[in-house]
Amino acid sequence: MTPDLVCIAGRDGYFKKVNKAVIDKLGYTEEELFSRLISSFVHPDDREETARTRAELISGKKLLNFENRYITKNGGVVWLEWTSIFHSGKDMVFAIAKDITKRKKVEKDIEAEYHKFKSLAGHFKTSMEADRKFLAAELHEEMAQLASVIKMDIDWVGRREDGLSPASRNRLEHAAGITELLIATIRRITFSIGSTMLSHVGLKATLDWQCREFSLLTGIPCKFLSTVEEDKTVGEVELDFLRISQEALTSIMMNTEVRQVGLALDHIGAKVYLTIQVDYKVIINRDLFSESLERIRDRASYINGQTEIDLDPAGCTIIRVIVDK
Known part of the structure; x- marks a missing residue:
């Protein structure tokens, strides 16, 4: 029967x-x-x-x-x-x-577990973002300003103390150079972790600023284009898109010699695309660059995103993250 x-x-x-x-x-x-x-x-x-x-x-x-x-x-x-x-x-x-009652109960239990872990992940993500914002603010508002004051004092001494010995003047110039390097390092770290602009001006404006800041830090042309009309199109994944962009640009800055970078945000059909295109001369550290690509894949997977990475030996890499809306 x-x-x-x-x-x-x-x-x-x-x-x-x-x-x-x-x-x-x-x-x-x-x-x-x-x-x-x-x-x-x-x-x-x-x-x-x-x-x-x-x-x-x-x-x-x-x-x-x-x-x-x-x-x-x-x-x-x-x-x-x-x-x-x-x-x-x-x-x-x-x-x-x-x-299919038993199957539906299993599905319901799995869904409940998923929402529980999603809630926990959201909590940790919020806590981590709060810590990153605090650290970025401290670096920018406190350490960078202190380093700038030190640089000003060193320059003041160098201009006004004519009786310095050659050795002392060399040490002073060395200190000035180290201070400039410290300021640049703080600025680069702030660039890689900061996100305070996002809540004020939205994703498009923040990505555009990110491109311009990248160019100021590296001297490499970076262009941002977007076909997304409203930031609400991207929705709750906008922070993840920002972090993916930061991860990519920071890795490019540290591990490659680049001719130019392109960043694009597009809304096509029911999908949103974040595309980073890198025209590079050489990848200095392939291991670190590959690790960065894996972190991008991991971040995309957290938002159920699809990652496409095209590595062209001729010197063009395209990183594309696709999320369903």
Whole structure:
């Protein structure tokens, strides 16, 4: 005897014939099943969708793997997966259903776990971003300013102390050079971790600033283009897009000799694309560059994004992250 539920229903919406599995699964007698509209056994939340799907079936469309819930006689809920055909000559629906209640419970448990871990990941992400913003602000507002003051003092001494020995003047010039290097390093670190602009001006303006700042730090042309009209098109992944861009540009800055960089944000159909194109002379450290690409892939996977990386030996690398909207 098949464990599947098998039934024949009329165009009028009543059962005409059922096998024993239907009676055992739903708990109603055959007389009770035949005396009521089939829709009265369907879970209230599924009746509208079931009626629409049934109308499509009657019009000639095959029904495959349609899922809905039925209420048993004792008040329980059974998930069923239906495959049905309508025989127009006999004006009957022939249907077979599998009980998928256990499967749906597993899916629900997995979904609950997913949302729990997503919530935890969101919490950690928020905490990490808060720490990064604090560190970026401290570097920019405190350390960079202190280093600038030291640089000013060194320059002041160099201009006003004519009696310095050659050795002392050399040390002073060395200190001035180290201070300039410190300021540049702080600026580069702030560039790689900062995101304070994002909440104020949005993703497009922040990526545009990122390109211009990259050019100021490296002297390498960086151009930003966007076909996205509103930042809300990108939605909650805008921070991830910013971090992916930062990771790419920082790695380019540290590990390659580059001719030019292009950054693009596009909305095509139901997808949003972040594209980084690098025209490079040589990759100085391939291991570190490859590690950076893996971090980009990981970050994209957190937002269910797809990563495409085209490495052209001729000197052009294209990194593309695609997210469904």
